Amino acid sequence: MEQVRYGGLEAGGTKMVCGVANEKGEWLAKLTIPTKHPQETMPEIIAFFEEQQIDSLGIGSFGPLDLVKGSSTYGSLASTPKKGWPGYSLLGAFAHLNIPISITTDVNGAALAEAAVGAAKGLDSCVYITVGTGIGAGAVVNGTILEGLSHPEMGHIPVVRHKDDRYEGNCPYHGDCLEGLAAGPAIQGRWGKAGVELAEVSEVWEMEAYYLAQAIATYTYVLSPKRVILGGGVMKQRHLYPLIRQALATQINGYVKIGDLEEYVVPPGLGDDAGLTGAVLLAKQALVQKGLKSTNL
Ligand SMILES: Nc1ncnc2c1ncn2[C@@H]1O[C@H](COP(=O)(O)OP(=O)(O)OP(=O)(O)O)[C@@H](O)[C@H]1O
Numbered sequence: 001m002e003q004v005r006y007g008g009l010e011a012g013g014t015k016m017v018c019g020v021a022n023e024k025g026e027w028l029a030k031l032t033i034p035t036k037h038p039q040e041t042m043p044e045i046i047a048f049f050e051e052q053q054i055d056s057l058g059i060g061s062f063g064p065l066d067l068v069k070g071s072s073t074y075g076s077l078a079s080t081p082k083k084g085w086p087g088y089s090l091l092g093a094f095a096h097l098n099i100p101i102s103i104t105t106d107v108n109g110a111a112l113a114e115a116a117v118g119a120a121k122g123l124d125s126c127v128y129i130t131v132g133t134g135i136g137a138g139a140v141v142n143g144t145i146l147e148g149l150s151h152p153e154m155g156h157i158p159v160v161r162h163k164d165d166r167y168e169g170n171c172p173y174h175g176d177c178l179e180g181l182a183a184g185p186a187i188q189g190r191w192g193k194a195g196v197e198l199a200e201v202s203e204v205w206e207m208e209a210y211y212l213a214q215a216i217a218t219y220t221y222v223l224s225p226k227r228v229i230l231g232g233g234v235m236k237q238r239h240l241y242p243l244i245r246q247a248l249a250t251q252i253n254g255y256v257k258i259g260d261l262e263e264y265v266v267p268p269g270l271g272d273d274a275g276l277t278g279a280v281l282l283a284k285q286a287l288v289q290k291g292l293k294s295t296n297l
Pocket residue numbers: 012013014130131132133134135183184185194195196232233234235236237
């Protein structure tokens with residue numbers, strides 16, 4: 001029998017990573033191109049997947065996305081500031097391939113990949129948070145990615161301000177939500193320099209940890225995940241991990257029995273392939289759901 005070919009697309013605001021993998025998860029082909037206007041970027045991606053003769057496709061995309069079941073614009077990008085992309089249907093772009101397609105957020109894809117083969121391997125729940133230009137989080141609950149009305153927007157939860165924080169916050173929708181106070185651009189806006197140049201300034205990271213710990217406490221109370229994975233550019237400041245664990249312990253104050261915090265709050269287990277791995281797992285699930293394949297994942 002010919003081998004199955006799973007297509008994965010990690011659609012990012014900066015770059016598009018495409019890959020094709022077989023059943024064993026071995027990469028058969030890959031393509032990375034910069035994200036420009038969709039009219040420029042998408043034809044190359046579509047041609048790649050056509051040529052690769054994939055059997056199903058998984059997409060983990062930057063958002064916000066319309067994932068409202070039954071919506072006529074299901075699988076389209078919503079109000080992104082990226083030129084040309086609002087309203088663009090990622091799902092529609094591949095409809096003519098006539099294959100099963102599954103689409104979710106990049107962070108849901110990353111959570112799925114981490115739960116399957118990464119830092120939460122063997123667990124049936126986790127939350128994956130990225131702290132970069134924005135803050136986003138995805139979750140696996142009972143072995144399945146979490147979607148509902150559409151997809152979660154965990155980066156935009158309200159947080160209690162740090163007593164020394166005078167920064168107004170920069171979320172265009174909420175001002176001082178989590179993303180508005182703690183994503184990379186908020187660090188730059190508050191302290192006047194990019195995070196990478198502030199590595200030695202302890203107040204910066206103490207405040208950052210205070211906000212991220214609040215988010216983790218909230219996700220812990222609401223979702224009760226078995227592990228929380230933190231990635232993204234800002235988390236390259238490795239000293240943030242112990243600071244976050246400490247702040248989390250203080251904030252939860254023993255109310256939830258978490259166990260070893262070093263095992264609860266962890267860095268990603270997958271490297272640069274995380275997004276693509278998640279996308280390929282979605283492709284596998286899409287094929288199984290269509291009944292075209294019966295093996296378990
Ligand atoms: N080593 C570092 N230390 C602190 N901050 C960093 C570091 N590297 C990158 N950043 C910050 O992370 C942000 C970029 O995040 P990231 O590298 O995850 O890219 P991104 O893909 O644009 O983010 P997003 O996933 O939100 O779209 C910038 O605000 C940058 O200042």
